Amino acid sequence: MNTERNDAAAAAPSNFIRNIVDEDNRNSKWSGRVETRFPPEPNGYLHIGHAKSICLNFGIARDYGGVCHLRFDDTNPEKESVEYVESIVDAVRWLGFDWAKDGKTHLYYASDYYDRLYEYAELLIERGKAYVDSQSAEQMRATRGSLTEPGTPSPYRDRTPEENLDLFRRMKAGEFEEGAHVLRAKIDMSSPNLNMRDPALYRIRYAHHYRTGDRWCVYPMYDYTHCISDALEGITHSLCTLEFEDHRPLYDWILDELADAGVFTRPLPQQIEFSRLNLTYAITSKRKLLQLVTEGHVDGWDDPRMPTIVGVRRRGFTPDSIRLFCDRIGVTKVDSWIDMSVFEGALRDDLDDKAPRTAAVLDPVKLIIDNFPADLAEPCTAPVHPHHPERGERTFPITRELWIERDDFMETPPKGYFRLFPGNKVRLRYGYVIECTGAEKDEHGNVVAVHCNYFPDSRSGTEGANNYKVKGNIHWVSATHALPVEVRLYDRLFKEAQPDAGGRDFLEALNPDSKRVVQAYLEPGGEKMQPEDRCQFERHGYFVADRYDSKPGKPVFNRIVGLRDSWGKPA
Ligand code: ATP
Ligand code: MG
Numbered sequence: 001m002n003t004e005r006n007d008a009a010a011a012a013p014s015n016f017i018r019n020i021v022d023e024d025n026r027n028s029k030w031s032g033r034v035e036t037r038f039p040p041e042p043n044g045y046l047h048i049g050h051a052k053s054i055c056l057n058f059g060i061a062r063d064y065g066g067v068c069h070l071r072f073d074d075t076n077p078e079k080e081s082v083e084y085v086e087s088i089v090d091a092v093r094w095l096g097f098d099w100a101k102d103g104k105t106h107l108y109y110a111s112d113y114y115d116r117l118y119e120y121a122e123l124l125i126e127r128g129k130a131y132v133d134s135q136s137a138e139q140m141r142a143t144r145g146s147l148t149e150p151g152t153p154s155p156y157r158d159r160t161p162e163e164n165l166d167l168f169r170r171m172k173a174g175e176f177e178e179g180a181h182v183l184r185a186k187i188d189m190s191s192p193n194l195n196m197r198d199p200a201l202y203r204i205r206y207a208h209h210y211r212t213g214d215r216w217c218v219y220p221m222y223d224y225t226h227c228i229s230d231a232l233e234g235i236t237h238s239l240c241t242l243e244f245e246d247h248r249p250l251y252d253w254i255l256d257e258l259a260d261a262g263v264f265t266r267p268l269p270q271q272i273e274f275s276r277l278n279l280t281y282a283i284t285s286k287r288k289l290l291q292l293v294t295e296g297h298v299d300g301w302d303d304p305r306m307p308t309i310v311g312v313r314r315r316g317f318t319p320d321s322i323r324l325f326c327d328r329i330g331v332t333k334v335d336s337w338i339d340m341s342v343f344e345g346a347l348r349d350d351l352d353d354k355a356p357r358t359a360a361v362l363d364p365v366k367l368i369i370d371n372f373p374a375d376l377a378e379p380c381t382a383p384v385h386p387h388h389p390e391r392g393e394r395t396f397p398i399t400r401e402l403w404i405e406r407d408d409f410m411e412t413p414p415k416g417y418f419r420l421f422p423g424n425k426v427r428l429r430y431g432y433v434i435e436c437t438g439a440e441k442d443e444h445g446n447v448v449a450v451h452c453n454y455f456p457d458s459r460s461g462t463e464g465a466n467n468y469k470v471k472g473n474i475h476w477v478s479a480t481h482a483l484p485v486e487v488r489l490y491d492r493l494f495k496e497a498q499p500d501a502g503g504r505d506f507l508e509a510l511n512p513d514s515k516r517v518v519q520a521y522l523e524p525g526g527e528k529m530q531p532e533d534r535c536q537f538e539r540h541g542y543f544v545a546d547r548y549d550s551k552p553g554k555p556v557f558n559r560i561v562g563l564r565d566s567w568g569k570p571a
Pocket of ligand 2: 041
């Protein structure tokens with residue numbers, strides 16, 4: 001065994017699934033082979049919940065020197081499309097994973113197995129393990145029984161294999177209408193597990209499939225397809241969310257029957273369930289996300305407020321921060337809610353070190369330094385990153401007229417306010433100490449300009465700077481040199497932590513203030529930022545140049561997250 005893989009696996013945070021893999025390796029169950037798969041249905045865009053499954057499956061494969069397959073579980077012809085396939089491929093790649101090993105690409109489609117799935121269904125029929133039921137859907141539902149009562153066998157349950165085979169072939173040939181017959185596994189109508197009461201394996205659907213076109217009018221069910229796809233691909237550990245726990249006996253039954261029939265050899269893939277990710281202030285149901293898009297509550301799948309992978313990408317989250325988040329939340333068997341602040345915290349922890357700093361004024365008001373020469377533009381310098389002097393310095397001019405934040409001035413300040421008010425001194429960050437002298441107002445009483453004088457001997461970085469003790473330190477940009485930019489201040493899409501809990505109408509929990517667009521002023525140099533470049537606007541938070549709307553020399557910014565978690569607290 002190669003030691004590199006052991007090191008990586010040992011270094012990763014452990015969880016019960018890794019313990020199972022370790023145990024299998026100790027017992028040489030798979031001769032050290034580890035193959036997982038991520039099996040999305042291409043019926044929508046991936047969301048942050050899928051990221052958990054992606055990081056888990058691809059992460060285990062990576063750490064054990066194995067491979068994770070990307071498999072499209074595409075057996076519902078009506079809802080699937082190439083658009084979704086492409087978006088899923090992009091999302092997984094962007095998260096930093098791939099599905100190649102030793103020059104082989106492990107990208108699969110369940111629809112490529114239709115022939116074999118069909119062949120195995122005939123085999124089960126021949127072996128007396130499946131039958132064609134001709135009851136209506138209502139009859140089947142009515143005879144299925146309940147948790148307390150056993151089901152009633154179908155009157156068609158004892159059809160001979162010959163009769164079943166004939167009917168199944170005619171189903172495939174298109175001789176019957178939808179719903180006229182289904183193929184069912186012949187297991188146990190009185191099983192305490194409802195999934196084992198002769199579950200459907202195939203149904204008739206006259207639907208066009210985005211890959212197989214009109215070739216098929218019988219389509220296999222998810223439970224039948226999934227285990228067989230795993231076995232065909234040689235998956236060792238098939239990880240899925242907890243709602244499939246009750247389906248595991250069926251998963252095992254189908255593979256056991258096919259192993260008995262000589263189709264597969266043992267050991268057979270093992271299904272292992274883990275808890276799904278529920279993130280507060282977000283929704284992780286594809287159906288509900290689709291509703292947000294189609295009803296226009298957001299600007300599309302990649303709206304920066306959407307918990308889709310394309311949405312969080314556009315919002316500015318990094319692949320590293322998403323992987324960090326998934327590591328932090330871990331993997332258990334207990335369903336729980338993870339607070340949005342954990343996700344945002346991972347972004348801050350990732351970007352704090354990486355993001356260059358810059359000044360931006362988001363709610364500008366003029367500051368006029370009355371004793372500053374009108375034609376002077378004096379260069380000031382600041383570190384690109386306060387903890388990384390090796391990343392160099394940025395230079396920007398101070399001039400007589402500046403932009404500052406509107407709330408950095410108050411005419412009559414409350415106790416504890418240390419910024420600008422008449423008679424008070426503050427430091428202009430990386431510049432001079434100033435003393436406020438007053439403000440100009442319009443006829444409605446709104447402040448249109450703040451006035452001050454500066455102290456020429458107080459410049460940051462000079463000896464004189466130490467002679468001034470001030471409590472306030474505010475950021476600013478030169479009004480004559482700043483870059484005007486559009487900034488989109490995004491906030492959480494929902495105002496309640498569990499917008500769809502208890503079957504509630506999640507639309508009622510939409511946050512009406514989740515998007516605010518402002519015209520801001522950015523430190524000169526900002527025009528060099530490329531789409532998806534991220535930075536910290538000092539005192540404000542982390543921002544990204546929008547990947548679609550930024551133009552050369554004219555970036556448009558999205559707020560990713562503020563500097564600290566202030567959600568729900570008064571501003
Ligand atoms: P659908 O309602 O369409 O079935 P789904 O969310 O289950 O939606 P799939 O495409 O079937 O979507 O999911 C692919 C994989 O991602 C599955 O293995 C599924 O268990 C996993 N997954 C989906 N949602 C979550 C989640 N919230 N947390 C963790 N894993 C998830
Ligand atoms: Mg699913």
